[in-house]
Amino acid sequence: MKSVLITGGSEGIGYAFACHYASLGYHVVLAARRVSLLEEAKAELLRKYSCSVDIFPIDLSVIGNGEILYNQVDGKNLDVMINCAGYGMQNRAHLIPIEADEKMVIVNDVALMTLCKLFIKDHLSRKHGMIINVSSTGAFQPGPYIASYYASKSFVLSYSQALDAEVKSHGLRVYCLCPGPVDTAFYDKSGGKMSAYHMSAEDTVSWCMKHLGRNCVIVPGVINQLLRLVPIKIRIYFLSKMKNVQSDT
Numbered sequence: 001m002k003s004v005l006i007t008g009g010s011e012g013i014g015y016a017f018a019c020h021y022a023s024l025g026y027h028v029v030l031a032a033r034r035v036s037l038l039e040e041a042k043a044e045l046l047r048k049y050s051c052s053v054d055i056f057p058i059d060l061s062v063i064g065n066g067e068i069l070y071n072q073v074d075g076k077n078l079d080v081m082i083n084c085a086g087y088g089m090q091n092r093a094h095l096i097p098i099e100a101d102e103k104m105v106i107v108n109d110v111a112l113m114t115l116c117k118l119f120i121k122d123h124l125s126r127k128h129g130m131i132i133n134v135s136s137t138g139a140f141q142p143g144p145y146i147a148s149y150y151a152s153k154s155f156v157l158s159y160s161q162a163l164d165a166e167v168k169s170h171g172l173r174v175y176c177l178c179p180g181p182v183d184t185a186f187y188d189k190s191g192g193k194m195s196a197y198h199m200s201a202e203d204t205v206s207w208c209m210k211h212l213g214r215n216c217v218i219v220p221g222v223i224n225q226l227l228r229l230v231p232i233k234i235r236i237y238f239l240s241k242m243k244n245v246q247s248d249t
């Protein structure tokens with residue numbers, strides 16, 4: 001039976017990936033912090049699909065936990081790894097506590113980097129395996145009032161593209177999914193507002209799956225693709241006008 005590890009698989013986009021792979025009969029391994037949500041997701045997957053599911057409660061904002069997770073789930077036997085755990089915080093950069101930004105970068109970048117390294121090391125000789133790293137359209141330009149999140153997603157984009165170029169000729173692929181706004185709990189947590197234009201997590205994942213095999217970078221939705229054509233200075237200007245911050249100082 002094929003198996004997939006999905007970090008951040010307990011809800012939102014990660015859970016939509018879990019449904020997709022469960023529907024294909026994969027052994028699905030979900031990792032996130034909250035045990036209750038993981039258990040709910042597992043029960044729902046088992047109810048809806050003929051699949052097997054394991055859950056691993058882990059905090060990926062702790063350095064070293066990416067490696068612990070990989071070893072616990074027996075990473076070398078995975079077929080697919082999806083690095084989806086992540087979040088952002090909206091505010092003036094200097095008002096976001098240093099420790100909060102540090103933890104976010106560890107989840108969004110450091111844990112993802114560790115998991116990619118371990119997966120590629122184990123899978124290169126097998127000439128088989130696929131990684132999907134979840135970035136954001138925020139990766140394509142700086143993000144005033146959400147600066148560290150956009151920068152962390154630029155890291156994911158650049159890193160994934162470089163890895164894909166390294167491993168493609170060895171039978172492995174590394175994809176970078178860059179969604180625009182998606183209707184999940186992300187916005188409640190980030191302190192921002194979801195724009196009127198948004199996609200569902202299910203449509204985001206189904207777009208991703210349909211576009212595997214071509215480019216490393218996958219941007220779901222025609223509107224998100226068109227927005228990339230707007231000159232970067234104009235994008236930054238509009239983002240700076242759309243500020244949604246707690247304080248003006």
Ligand SMILES: NC(=O)c1ccc[n+]([C@@H]2O[C@H](COP(=O)([O-])OP(=O)(O)OC[C@H]3O[C@@H](n4cnc5c(N)ncnc54)[C@H](OP(=O)(O)O)[C@@H]3O)[C@@H](O)[C@H]2O)c1
Pocket residue numbers: 007008009010011012013014031032033034035037058059060061084085086087088107134135136137178179180181182183184185186187189
């Ligand atoms: N929603 C959007 O508009 C949007 C757009 C572009 C990109 N993205 C990206 O898509 C990914 C998924 O976001 P989402 O929208 O699906 O948000 P979500 O519904 O809030 O899901 C986030 C997932 O990440 C897990 N997670 C968060 N912090 C973690 C930590 N320290 N350790 C382990 N797991 C952690 C969460 O579980 P626990 O909290 O229980 O740990 C949850 O399973 C993120 O990387 C996000 O940046 C989202």
